[in-house]
Amino acid sequence: MDLEPVYLDNGLIRMPCLSVSPTAVTAYTRLMDFNGNFKTWNTGIKPPCENKEKGFISKKGQKALERAVYWFLYSVDPNIVNSGKGKEKITFLTLTLPSKQVHSDKEIKDKCLKQFLTEIRAKYEVEKFIWKAEKQGQGQLHFHILLDKYIDAKEVRTIWNRIINKLHYVYEYHKKMNALSWSDYRDMRLKEIKGKPSEKDKQRIRKAYKAGCAANWMNPNSTDIENLRKVGNIAAYVGKYMSKEHKGIAKENLKVDGRIWFSSQSVSKMKNLLLVAADDMTYIEEFADMIKRYQDTNKVYESEHALMLGVPIDQLKYKGYKTIPEEFAQYCRELFSPVKQKVIEFNQAVKQEIKQIINNEPKQLQLCM
Incomplete structure (x- = not known):
């Protein structure tokens, strides 16, 4: 050249x-x-740029998402990109639905994901985030999210379960699991294990059953925080993880209605x-x-x-x-100029609104708090 x-x-x-x-x-x-x-x-007029397969991320979109991830990580701490250090400053989590999805993707994003992001921004002063919507093999919607603050796993689960229970997803899980005997639960979980289950697997299943009973099956494991301690190139790992394609699954089951990924304004301006x-x-x-x-x-x-x-x-x-x-x-x-004052103003504006939302929810749906 x-x-x-x-x-x-x-x-x-x-x-x-x-x-x-x-x-x-x-x-x-x-x-x-x-x-x-x-x-x-x-100088001619260009045809409109459209994703011919709506509901799936295009190759151009995948590259844009990976760029956003690299910029996000670099803005939090350059060491995350350069040497893999500083990973304790971020949270990479997955949000799922514990029972069968009966609402549209758009409704779940509008009523659940939006409120989740609003609450954690207010409570933990999260400034930068990226989320990606995906479908599991059975067509269940779930979200991968990068946050620029560390958040405890138990707190994430408590918030998400409370929010999705507005649409009765925790309560439906409660009804299903409460009807299972120990042997039914054990057999169901053993089917999830590939190969012969070890003694450690059996102990883990027994422990999960006791925990579920103690919580009256109202605190499902609907969230997961990815352990990045052993990941060398975090930027490449997270970027590929959030933009990966699922093979061997019917394509129609993976289609996501509406927006597939999104980043906060502070990330989207990073060009x-x-x-x-x-x-x-x-x-x-x-x-x-x-x-x-x-x-x-x-x-x-x-x-x-x-x-x-x-x-x-x-x-x-x-x-x-x-x-x-x-x-x-x-x-x-x-x-990366500081925007702390904007975060503080945002927190003050929404904290009262969040309290009203929680207080107005039916008491039956607050069992998982």
Whole structure:
């Protein structure tokens, strides 16, 4: 790829540009006039961009989700992306329905997921989050969520169970499980184990049965917090986990109605830094030196229209590069500017509303609190 400006016969310039993210620097070209205005390659009217398979995330959407995850983790603590440290500052959880889904995906998102996010933002001062909706094999909706605060697993379960019981999902679970004898429960759980169950498996099932009876089957295991302690590249793991495809399951069962994923405003504004050679050729010169240094490694990827160096920007800084890392650091300071006051104002505005919601719920549905 040519890293020098190219003057075309039509009076435009093919100008080298750099797109800088927490994990890579990518060079590509854009058309520019002599006044510094970008032009499109094709001046015709583009057809509307539509996802032909509604209800499923597109490849473009998967890439956007993975980028959002990388930016999210970097904004919480750069070490999470660079070295895998700092993982205790985030929560990666899954929310499920403990009984058969009888409401539409949209209704569950509007009445349950929305309230859950509102409550944890107010109670734990969560600023950044990303959620992804998926279907399990039987068509049950569940959510994967990244939060920029650590939240205790028991507290998450208590909040989620209370909220979904507005739609009677905990109560339906209670009715089903309360009708089972110990032997019925044991046989049901043993079927979930692949292969011959160990003594440890049997003890775990017995313990779960006793806990369920003690709670009158009103506190189902509807939430799960992923243990990231042994995960090396957390960003890659979480990004792929949230955008994975399920194989061997009927496609119609995996279709999600409505929005498939979403991020908080503080995350959605995190876009790659754009550096244009027309502003300062030092950008391109430094990038060219980076490529030269890493050309014999597997960190350089070249295609017809782009040249990418897949090295974390902080690592490039430690290698002695200044211009691009410093521009990126300044850009991040502006992106990650503190918004504590906004969080406080948000908390004050919704805490009273949350109390009213909880107090107005039928007493029967508060058994799981």
